[in-house]
Amino acid sequence: MSNTETHAFQTEVNQLLKLMIHALYSNKEIFLRELVSNASDALDKLRFEAVSNDALHEGQDELAIEVRFDKEARTVTIADNGIGMTRDEVIANIGTIANSGTKKFLESLSGDQAKDSNLIGQFGVGFYSSFIVADEVALETRKAGDDQAQGTRWTSKGEGEFTLENIEKATKGTTITLHLKEDMDEFLDQFRLKNIISTYSDHINFPIKMVKTEWDEEAKEEKSTDELEQVNKATALWTQPKSELSEEDYTNFYQTISHDFNEPLAHIHNKVEGTLEYTSLLYIPKQAPFDLYDRERRYGLKLYVKRVFIMDDAEHLMPAYLRFVRGVIDSADLPLNVSREILQSNKVVDKIRSASVKRVLDQLAKLAKDDDKTLYQGFWSQFGNVLKEGVVEDFANKGKIAKLLRFASTHEGSQEQNVSLEQYVDRMQEGQEAIYYIIADTHAAAKGSPHLEMFRKKGIEVLLMSDRIDEWLVSHLNEFDGKALKSITSADLTEFEEDAEKDLSEEDKKAREALTEKVKKAVEDSVSDVRITHRLTDSPACVVTAEGGISSHMARIMEQMGQSVPAQKPVLELNPEHTLVQKLDKLEDDEKVKEWSLFLLEQAQLAEGDQLAEPGEFIKRMNRLLSEVM
Numbered sequence: 001m002s003n004t005e006t007h008a009f010q011t012e013v014n015q016l017l018k019l020m021i022h023a024l025y026s027n028k029e030i031f032l033r034e035l036v037s038n039a040s041d042a043l044d045k046l047r048f049e050a051v052s053n054d055a056l057h058e059g060q061d062e063l064a065i066e067v068r069f070d071k072e073a074r075t076v077t078i079a080d081n082g083i084g085m086t087r088d089e090v091i092a093n094i095g096t097i098a099n100s101g102t103k104k105f106l107e108s109l110s111g112d113q114a115k116d117s118n119l120i121g122q123f124g125v126g127f128y129s130s131f132i133v134a135d136e137v138a139l140e141t142r143k144a145g146d147d148q149a150q151g152t153r154w155t156s157k158g159e160g161e162f163t164l165e166n167i168e169k170a171t172k173g174t175t176i177t178l179h180l181k182e183d184m185d186e187f188l189d190q191f192r193l194k195n196i197i198s199t200y201s202d203h204i205n206f207p208i209k210m211v212k213t214e215w216d217e218e219a220k221e222e223k224s225t226d227e228l229e230q231v232n233k234a235t236a237l238w239t240q241p242k243s244e245l246s247e248e249d250y251t252n253f254y255q256t257i258s259h260d261f262n263e264p265l266a267h268i269h270n271k272v273e274g275t276l277e278y279t280s281l282l283y284i285p286k287q288a289p290f291d292l293y294d295r296e297r298r299y300g301l302k303l304y305v306k307r308v309f310i311m312d313d314a315e316h317l318m319p320a321y322l323r324f325v326r327g328v329i330d331s332a333d334l335p336l337n338v339s340r341e342i343l344q345s346n347k348v349v350d351k352i353r354s355a356s357v358k359r360v361l362d363q364l365a366k367l368a369k370d371d372d373k374t375l376y377q378g379f380w381s382q383f384g385n386v387l388k389e390g391v392v393e394d395f396a397n398k399g400k401i402a403k404l405l406r407f408a409s410t411h412e413g414s415q416e417q418n419v420s421l422e423q424y425v426d427r428m429q430e431g432q433e434a435i436y437y438i439i440a441d442t443h444a445a446a447k448g449s450p451h452l453e454m455f456r457k458k459g460i461e462v463l464l465m466s467d468r469i470d471e472w473l474v475s476h477l478n479e480f481d482g483k484a485l486k487s488i489t490s491a492d493l494t495e496f497e498e499d500a501e502k503d504l505s506e507e508d509k510k511a512r513e514a515l516t517e518k519v520k521k522a523v524e525d526s527v528s529d530v531r532i533t534h535r536l537t538d539s540p541a542c543v544v545t546a547e548g549g550i551s552s553h554m555a556r557i558m559e560q561m562g563q564s565v566p567a568q569k570p571v572l573e574l575n576p577e578h579t580l581v582q583k584l585d586k587l588e589d590d591e592k593v594k595e596w597s598l599f600l601l602e603q604a605q606l607a608e609g610d611q612l613a614e615p616g617e618f619i620k621r622m623n624r625l626l627s628e629v630m
């Protein structure tokens, strides 16, 4: 029974294919790198599974990839004798987009081809890159260990649908045949294909073979022989000494394992010998993938044991906050049958992990120190928010990570996060004890906050934070270089009190006390205290968080996350220099005092980005007060 079925591609796949063909046209030879990389993964998987089940080899001990071309049929074929796929796996893997990150990527496309072409760099291209050069693709596969009658053929012209049928396939593994488009004859050439393989796939861990050609003197052309020859070095790149590897080798290997066609930002290659023996080749990408914040996102590290691939996404080898790191770790000290469970609590893994984390952080510190800041700033804009998680997550490296943080600040005035805590400390004023910051929902709200007025006047720098994670960040980063981090919206800013009150007469002090008492009585249901402010110059009032309380910004985040937040009353601070407050001070009618006090409280809450409990009441009150003065 051939059991032929035709399936429609998910609509997104069509969209993706079109975009890919357009965006990668000038890079079209990468199709071979992608297919060889998939073949190599399939061989890796077979080798790993065959450790516990030798029968999976089906008597073929050599694992290899074969690349052939046929000038008459105009095809290029890539075959592997790896793990293969069942019919169900073909349906799940090829022609469907199961990965939620990919779905999000597709949703973000604008439909404008030029703009979207830039985005494709954030997405791994993989199997679909076949359609850049082919107008018809056939994939024949059989799972290792299955009966030879259980093979599957998948064919598609890349235009909306694919067909599946059952076939007999004598050998395990996958063969992909590309029927080249009209203008792709350049790939029907031994020299060209060999050249692409040695450029991109020289260090694939398995032999890549092609049919040997010989010069035919009579016909005056290269003729195929019956022999196969190996066309790549097939040495795992990470086992080579650094001195023998070029930047280009490192980049090509990165692109092979990551399916990213950007260059990496940096690579870190180490061979460790001694009590522990392992090699690590870690890459920091330039661009964040789309699913960086997806909880189910795969990690980018591959684990090998003595050059045998063990697993992808080895999440125990890197903490979550460095989940963007890609690369390979090859250990000589782990057993081949190591499982994810074993990795979770294994001393060898712990040591490799902490050394690898240190290497990545050191590399980042090196980049951050560069005279040319563009690379580090580029990194920060892509991965800064993920790195901040490290302050919360990685106690041992908190100090190192803190040095890598970058913030927007009143010193620069721009939205770009480019000020380090070290720079801030260097610029601190004489006698300044704390590092001041403000957190708001947006950069504009932080920058426009009335709380900054006094700091501006005194010329004290304030860090402007507006990322979602910043509240957690500062709650775990109490100090830097011996200086406390202090929110300028917290009630506790006593260091400025003395300065503000030193020229006041006793009489003035008493008058101010009377004012705060009067206002407190008027709005005592809504506030925890009323004080004279030290932080305002232009605004009449502001609200601050009571000591030990949760900031209103934090309360909002917690509410959005569905957590219950205990009701809290803010502290209302009044600016005695402001006309409105001076007029309020002169009012005698209790009702009027209450109206004006509530009005000042509510406008201060609005300036803070808080939601008013009764916005309608606020409007009514404001209109009443306005009509009185008009």
Ligand SMILES: Nc1ncnc2c1ncn2[C@@H]1O[C@H](COP(=O)(O)OP(=O)(O)OP(=O)(O)O)[C@@H](O)[C@H]1O
Pocket (backbone or CB within 6 Å): 038, 039, 042, 080, 082, 083, 084, 085, 093, 094, 124, 125, 126, 127, 128, 173, 174, 258, 259
């Ligand atoms: N030669 C092959 N042998 C066995 N399975 C394969 C082969 N080629 C592809 N696959 C399966 O199809 C899946 C999808 O391949 P595809 O190239 O689209 O993406 P990918 O390799 O998973 O990676 P990425 O999303 O990083 O590009 C693979 O994960 C693998 O399970």
